[in-house]
Amino acid sequence: ILNVEQSPQSLHVQEGDSTNFTCSFPSSNFYALHWYRWETAKSPEALFVMTLNGDEKKKGRISATLNTKEGYSYLYIKGSQPEDSATYLCASFYNQGGKLIFGQGTELSVKP
Amino acid sequence: NAGVTQTPKFQVLKTGQSMTLQCAQDMNHNSMYWYRQDPGMGLRLIYYSASEGTTDKGEVPNGYNVSRLNKREFSLRLESAAPSQTSVYFCASSPGERPQHFGDGTRLSIL
Numbered sequence: 027i028l029n030v031e032q033s034p035q036s037l038h039v040q041e042g043d044s045t046n047f048t049c050s051f052p053s054s055n056f057y058a059l060h061w062y063r064w065e066t067a068k069s070p071e072a073l074f075v076m077t078l079n080g081d082e083k084k085k086g087r088i089s090a091t092l093n094t095k096e097g098y099s100y101l102y103i104k105g106s107q108p109e110d111s112a113t114y115l116c117a118s119f120y121n122q123g124g125k126l127i128f129g130q131g132t133e134l135s136v137k138p
Numbered sequence: 139n140a141g142v143t144q145t146p147k148f149q150v151l152k153t154g155q156s157m158t159l160q161c162a163q164d165m166n167h168n169s170m171y172w173y174r175q176d177p178g179m180g181l182r183l184i185y186y187s188a189s190e191g192t193t194d195k196g197e198v199p200n201g202y203n204v205s206r207l208n209k210r211e212f213s214l215r216l217e218s219a220a221p222s223q224t225s226v227y228f229c230a231s232s233p234g235e236r237p238q239h240f241g242d243g244t245r246l247s248i249l
Contacts, residue, residue, distance in 0.1 A: 032180075035178070057235055058235045060237060060238070062237075062238075068242075069176055069228060069240035069241060069243060070181070070228075070238075071240075072237030072238065072239075072241050075235070075237055077235075080179060084149055115180060115181065117238075119180075119235045121235075125142065125183065125186060125196065126183070126186075126195070126232075126238065127183065127197070128173070128180045128181040128182070128183070130178065130179055130180035131180045
């Protein structure tokens, strides 16, 4: 059974704080790591796709890194804003059968 | 831009009833997926189809069946609904390992 773990489960920060979450995944047969942002009452939207060990991606104040050898990825948000409040999902894609497995998500709440 | 379209958006069923959730995508993607979302559990994969004509079980396939009718359509069927299947169901599609595009979800309640 492929298990993708995210921590923490939830996070409450003040506006302006920087924060980071962790995604751990099995590295055997790994092909790609996805990060999604999921706002309440909407559907998930892709932030990043990373495939190579050492990959770093950035989109505005949000960035992500990938370590495929040890099986983890970090998502960073610099200077959190209330509009960053959402659930952040990571998912690992495996090249055996094309299956994407999601973690349980990190719920971020940013207070003004 | 339609993207991924799911129907219906809401449904209430009685225990033992059957129904089919429909999903269609207009992006010519090979891969399509069905997930369920439950509180504190993220998205759990029910079934997926890596290409037209193939389907495979995900993490939680029991109680469900799927049909990849053609490249565009991937349906999910509950043969005999149970209260444990009350959930929000999401369909998604992708061109292989690239980011998934999600539908708006189907909120299903089973009494």
